Amino acid sequence: MSQSALRARNLTKRYGSLTALDDLTLDVPAGEVFGFLGPNGAGKSTTIRLLLGLARPTAGQAWIFDIEAADVVRAHRLLAYVPADVALWPQLTGTEILHLQAQTGPGTDLAYRAELVERFALDPSKPARTYSTGNRQKVALIAAFATRAPLLVLDEPTSGLDPLMEREFRTAVGQARDRGQTVFLSSHQLAEVDAVCDRVGILRTGRLAEVATIDRLRGLHRSEVTVTYTGATPRLSAIPGVETVEATGDGRLRFTLTGAPTAALQALAAADVTALTVREPSLEEIFLDFYGTESAR
Numbered sequence: 001m002s003q004s005a006l007r008a009r010n011l012t013k014r015y016g017s018l019t020a021l022d023d024l025t026l027d028v029p030a031g032e033v034f035g036f037l038g039p040n041g042a043g044k045s046t047t048i049r050l051l052l053g054l055a056r057p058t059a060g061q062a063w064i065f066d067i068e069a070a071d072v073v074r075a076h077r078l079l080a081y082v083p084a085d086v087a088l089w090p091q092l093t094g095t096e097i098l099h100l101q102a103q104t105g106p107g108t109d110l111a112y113r114a115e116l117v118e119r120f121a122l123d124p125s126k127p128a129r130t131y132s133t134g135n136r137q138k139v140a141l142i143a144a145f146a147t148r149a150p151l152l153v154l155d156e157p158t159s160g161l162d163p164l165m166e167r168e169f170r171t172a173v174g175q176a177r178d179r180g181q182t183v184f185l186s187s188h189q190l191a192e193v194d195a196v197c198d199r200v201g202i203l204r205t206g207r208l209a210e211v212a213t214i215d216r217l218r219g220l221h222r223s224e225v226t227v228t229y230t231g232a233t234p235r236l237s238a239i240p241g242v243e244t245v246e247a248t249g250d251g252r253l254r255f256t257l258t259g260a261p262t263a264a265l266q267a268l269a270a271a272d273v274t275a276l277t278v279r280e281p282s283l284e285e286i287f288l289d290f291y292g293t294e295s296a297r
């Protein structure tokens, strides 16, 4: 069994009568890029603070590799963390901050860091007080990606980045994975999670609703199939996984399909099908399926 980079057992956090995180049990194996998805207020930042030992759980426990999260000094030698709201020393320049962070962190690849400064188009000569939200985020991300920490924990890492920089971010996550680093990132951006993660956990009002690979998540949900045919109408109503069959015009019908398509394909093979399209649900639609239209809290 592979080692867990992050482990939570029955992790719970209450603020008064509000349960911000409810009984989270989760394993993120070393080397995985894990996306932690949920709308505002779902409890993502709370979870990260507990995993990093920055807040005390009401119940349960967490580990970074084999070190208890509460043992902050030892656990933090194994990780680099980028918070959702990056605060920097205002008087120091980007270069000075990167230098400081490299000295306090678990070891930095200086050549790669210089490459990241170029790729993220950061001007490191300016004092941090002049940096926009996005530039502050870039400094923190460059510092994190350039470390050789085996675990990177990134809280809403691209919220301040423009699309070009998001692309660089995705490349950097891929390179971290290639080096064997584990990445745990929280997001409410579906496209980001879709593009970079191996697995995703969906958090809803403090509870883990689902953990799955991106492919499985799509597989759990309905595809929309449109069929064009000549001759007799394909008989689909009793086929497992087929729902809401509707005729959409002369010789055309549409239905939704859940699970394996074998039975539906066999039924269609018996008809004279001239065209077939299958539309997979977007991650957005899958997400909405989980949350419905109600707000997070």
Ligand SMILES: Nc1ncnc2c1ncn2[C@@H]1O[C@H](COP(=O)(O)OP(=O)(O)OP(=O)(O)O)[C@@H](O)[C@H]1O
Residues within 6 Å of the ligand: 015, 018, 019, 020, 038, 039, 040, 041, 042, 043, 044, 045, 046, 047, 084, 188, 297
């Ligand atoms: N220190 C605190 N005291 C009281 N309530 C808190 C505290 N921190 C968080 N909460 C509450 O816990 C819930 C979860 O908040 P959290 O910040 O973890 O959500 P999130 O998923 O990270 O949201 P966002 O995407 O907006 O950052 C929210 O209802 C929030 O108001």
